[in-house]
Amino acid sequence: MGIPHHTETYQNLRVNDTRDDTRELSSYIYTVTEPDLNDLNPMQPWADAEWGERLMAFFGTNHFVNPGEAWKHRRELWEPMLNEYGKMDYTYNERLARDNQVNNVIDRLMVDPGSRQLVVSMWDTEDTHFFGIQRTPCSIDYTFSYRDSQLNMEYRMRSCDFGEHFENDLWLARKLQLWVADRTGMKAGHFIHSVKSLHVYNKDVENVF
Numbered sequence: 001m002g003i004p005h006h007t008e009t010y011q012n013l014r015v016n017d018t019r020d021d022t023r024e025l026s027s028y029i030y031t032v033t034e035p036d037l038n039d040l041n042p043m044q045p046w047a048d049a050e051w052g053e054r055l056m057a058f059f060g061t062n063h064f065v066n067p068g069e070a071w072k073h074r075r076e077l078w079e080p081m082l083n084e085y086g087k088m089d090y091t092y093n094e095r096l097a098r099d100n101q102v103n104n105v106i107d108r109l110m111v112d113p114g115s116r117q118l119v120v121s122m123w124d125t126e127d128t129h130f131f132g133i134q135r136t137p138c139s140i141d142y143t144f145s146y147r148d149s150q151l152n153m154e155y156r157m158r159s160c161d162f163g164e165h166f167e168n169d170l171w172l173a174r175k176l177q178l179w180v181a182d183r184t185g186m187k188a189g190h191f192i193h194s195v196k197s198l199h200v201y202n203k204d205v206e207n208v209f
Helices: 046-059 070-081 092-111 125-129 166-184 202-208
Strands: 003-005 022-032 119-121 139-147 150-161 188-201
Touching (some): 022 202, 046 092, 092 119, 092 139, 150 166, 188 202
Parallel strands (some): 150 188
Antiparallel strands (some): 003 022, 022 188, 119 139
16 A cells, blocks of 8 residues: 655665665554553563663653663664764653653643643754754654543654554553553553654565565
8 A cells, every 4th residue: 555755864864775765654543442562562672771761751851861772772773873973863762851741741631631732742843954864753742632531642753664663663652651641540541643654665565564
């Protein structure tokens, strides 16, 4: 079902090999009504280490980590993306720590569970300036809603590499939903996932399908 798509960049790297072209599904959305972490097979031990660094962000804006240690578990993937200062262009830890936003959502849920403003944002307006020459988050935001006595979460992404990152991204997002649910004493509910570009690189097609 994927539509062929040519790309000039991968993360913050320039590419010109047709193996880096993709098969793409555009504006893909689905809901998992009974999500289970055991249905996912993230890359370990990287996933646990990455979640640990994201979790640090929930305990204050002074817990910034860049580049951290998790990336070393997948050195062959992440090392080429370190910039000239030995850092990542961004980390999820840094974005989650901004303005104490996760804890602000938790506090709001406790006093106003029916709110429609429960958004944890990963995107900056500055991210639109880079156009492929710097890494920007694939995730846009995590939006929570307490409905029918359960805490639902929608995870919106601008881009998701099905072959390399899909299960990792979902596992980490569900971990966030479960953590917020635990902190509020709410039951974790539906997991909604929407992706503007869900794609597989030509070089990965045989391994994925």
